[in-house]
Amino acid sequence: MQYLEAENIIKSLPQGKTLFYYFKDRYALMLLSYFVKAGKRKHEIQTSAFSKLLTKPNVKQAMSNAGGKILSEDIFDSQWPLQSECYRLTLGTWGSGYQYYDQMSRQGKNLVLQLNFSSKHNRPYQRLIRPDDFHPFEYEDHPISDGGHHTLAWSRIDLDLNTGEALIEEIQNDWIRFALRSKAAADHKSDSIYFRGSLLRVNQVREYVDQVLLPHIKLWDEAMLAATIWFLREELGIKKIFYHTYESGATLKKIAGTLPPRSLYTALPKKFCFRETHEQPTFLNPSVRNKKRRQLLSNARFQLLSWQS
Structure with missing residues (x-):
């Protein structure tokens, strides 16, 4: 989608005020x-x-x-x-102008839906991990919230409001990956560790991961995809949602090196009743001029979740 399209969507919705409860x-x-x-x-x-x-x-x-x-x-x-977990939803954009570097299916921008922790998590996080200006479980080169929130996970979305279609480009998480890595390092130490520039106490890392973060470890992928579907349906009125397959997503986005976790493109959408299809988002077709690219797209399979009305 174009930059102005993404910005207009963001401006039309309440920023930082949308709560999403998940169980x-x-x-x-x-x-x-x-x-x-x-x-x-x-x-x-x-x-x-x-x-x-x-x-x-x-x-x-x-x-x-x-x-x-x-x-x-x-x-x-x-x-x-x-009991349920409370998250705060925020929006951002992703895309530097280099389609394949950004791992996007077409040139332009992605809308980013960010699933952020609430104060229920943030208070014990501050007490146990005690970061200064740098948060060891964040990766700032990824599309996390820059509004003072701590982003648990995000989804990147391409969409067309005219056709009522959306494509989930990816669902991803850095926070849990880094936190589990710090816990693995802490399990081999007795006092403290240096992790991504922060001095962390071993016993506090264990308490944080095993108690504070544990509910989110169990729920994050479900919660992120559910929030994405809720947002597309409730806020934007989109009833036709595509999701990449593992193989086609990697091919169309030209992902080189380490591929994303397979389960996020197989088990997760299957759980949510997506079905595999040769049908594809119509907004991808006009942007394809390269013959080889057209061939890749014609062979691609997507996953689809839709409602008839």
Whole structure:
């Protein structure tokens, strides 16, 4: 997408004020809520692409509460546990003008949705890790929030509001990767370690990773993809969401060297009921002039999540 398109989207939405609550398997309730809308019967879910979500415990509970009624979105939206994790969503852009250096499917900009920690995490993080100006679990060359938030994860998105389509270019996380690396180093020391420019106490690193960060380690990929779908659907009205496959994503973005974790392009979208398809975002086609590039695109397979209305 063009820079002005991304900037106009950012300017039209509240910055730093959008909270996103997540708990295990919330995505299943959310996807079913979008599917049933004003009303569908159970057998319509059973014969749909979302049928496997019926095995989730929170979905079973919601269905039980509904009895034999026609299912509406309220039935799934009202299923809420006593405890959940709170995140703050912010927006940014990504793209230097060099398409393949930026690992993008077409020239231009990506919109970046950032999933940021709340004060529930930040207070013990400050107490245990005690960073100065430098935060050892952040990587500033990646599209993290620059508004004073600590970014747990982000998604890069290309989209076209005219066609109502979006392409998730990537979902990524630095914070947990670096934190786990510091924990591995701490396990071999008895007092303190130097990690990415910071002096960290071994016992505090262990407490932080094993207690404070643990819930986010378990949830981050689910929460990030759920937040992305929620944002595209609720804030932008997009109902056709593409996601790269592992192979085509690496080929089209010309990723050299270390490839991203395979599970983020296989197990995760499969869990969310994406299906593989030869269909592709229509906004990719006009930007392809190179014959070899057109051939790569024609052979590419994507993953698709869509709602008929």
